[in-house]
Amino acid sequence: MKDVTLGLVGVGRIGVMHANNISALNDVLNPQGINVRLKLTDVAADHARSVAATIGAEFLASVEELIASGVDGLVIATGTGTHPDLIRTGVDAGIPVFCEKPVAMNVADSTPVLDYIRDHGGTVQIGHQRRFDAGYLEAKRAFTAGELGWIHSLRAVTCDMTPPPVEFLAGSGGLFRDCSVHDFDILRWLTGREIVEVYAKGSNNGDPAIGEVGDVDTALALVTFDDGTLGTVSASRYNGAGHDVRLEIQGSAGSLLVGLDEKSALASAEAGVMFPSGESHKTFAERFDQAYRSELAAFVELILGERDNPCTPEDAVAASRIADAAQESLETGLPVRVTLAARNQGSRS
Ligand SMILES: NC(=O)c1ccc[n+]([C@@H]2O[C@H](COP(=O)([O-])OP(=O)(O)OC[C@H]3O[C@@H](n4cnc5c(N)ncnc54)[C@H](O)[C@@H]3O)[C@@H](O)[C@H]2O)c1
Known part of the structure; x- marks a missing residue:
């Protein structure tokens, strides 16, 4: 069995849905010989702790602690304005990143992020789930x-x-x-x-x-x-x-x-x-339930080097x-x- 630990940052509207979907991924991935574990964090610590307890995930107090604890990929589901810094944090840690759309608030703010990812050889999948x-x-x-x-x-x-x-x-x-x-x-x-x-x-x-x-x-x-x-x-x-x-x-x-x-x-x-x-x-969670699950399963396969990036930052x-x-x-x-x-x-x- 290949073990993959995902670190989720942000458990608001869409982050909670991703947390639940990641918890359910093993139903699909275990038969393929892949086992996924989830660690999560949010600046709203009490809320995040209770989400973690509900789904059997591990809570960490900050993104830094989350990464230091050992994760194979970072899933970013915080508000749009925080995406550039968190993408850089994941790239600096040398792990693949899944980030909710969009890369940044606008193209002007996105361009330096694209440059950073390219210059540091980062792998970043953006969450345009309709592709699934x-x-x-x-x-x-x-x-x-x-x-x-x-x-x-x-x-x-x-x-x-x-x-x-x-x-x-x-x-x-x-x-x-x-x-x-x-x-x-x-x-x-x-x-x-x-x-x-x-x-x-x-x-x-x-x-x-x-x-x-x-x-x-x-x-x-x-x-x-x-x-x-x-x-x-x-x-x-x-x-x-x-x-x-x-x-x-x-x-x-x-x-x-x-x-x-x-x-x-x-x-x-x-x-x-x-x-x-x-x-x-x-x-949107009901309408795209299957697509949201599939995009995260694809991210796990991307981490394992088993597929191409289905939505690059350049696409987004x-x-x-x-x-x-x-x-x-x-x-x-x-x-x-x-x-x-x-x-x-x-x-x-
Ligand atoms: N793909 C889709 O269909 C879809 C749907 C909804 C939202 N989104 C995207 O998801 C992102 C989040 O949207 P939302 O509606 O869930 O927002 P939200 O405000 O409900 O949740 C954001 C969460 O991130 C936490 N947070 C913010 N900054 C943080 C930080 N630096 N470290 C840790 N936690 C932090 C907040 O406390 C909050 O719990 C947005 O970028 C949005 O565009 C995508």
Whole structure:
């Protein structure tokens, strides 16, 4: 049996979910001859101690103690602003790092992190879990096989049922960087193409506190790919029907809709149509349960040198570059070009 000890830093909204998923990994990995152990830390020590006790993990008082105690990989699930320093800490320790998206608050803050990882030979996987979701994987397969013909439209949707706490939103970088960045990543990953222009709008009709911290509660971005294909990326924090994540791909030979199943947060207006009839997903944790487990299993395999990195920091920053351009477009009211040269900010068209 190969033993792998993961050190988790941050057990907030997503960190608790990762802690539970890591604890459950052995059901899948033990039959493959891999045994995973978990150690964790959080600046909210009492909370972290109780999470550790609940799932049978070891609590350490700080990241430094966590690393000194001996871990084979670091899992970072703290707020976005802390990612750069913690990624460097993991790279300095010479261990592979899994870090929640995004690498940093924006591309300008991400670029030195990319340089650091490259200069120090670090291995860092970023948590864009949709790359492991069965529906997105099938869409990529069908797209790549040419089964849909040439694509005329892509429509991506990510809607939370209720907003996260305003304190979280204040440090999130905004709706495009926090939420739509998943869609920007998946559009690049699925099509293998680059988005070259973004034109974005946003609105605030929910809690005024969201506007007061400089964010919008609903937004729409029109994106243009490098071959001229058009797409839209839509997001909201107020989707009463449930947590709604979809991608509609329409081509000359066929269409596919990722996220259309019995649990879709949709209702038909047509008489006699009962589909979808199931209880909708309420949270991202429910919607992507399988994907979150799979990405951590992949991280364990990455630590063991048994697979390639499924989401590099360069991939994640490419998605962040589109998010930065969308944010700039939202603020200026103008379309923004997304160019590789504009590493620190999108340039206006
Ligand atoms: N992949 C996804 O679908 C997804 C979903 C939600 C959040 N996220 C990302 O996960 C990250 C965390 O989001 P969240 O909603 O869980 O935030 P959160 O505020 O609920 O939790 C963050 C936790 O980190 C702890 N913390 C902060 N700084 C620390 C430090 N230096 N050392 C130790 N602990 C520290 C806090 O005490 C808190 O418990 C964000 O970067 C966010 O973008 C990703």
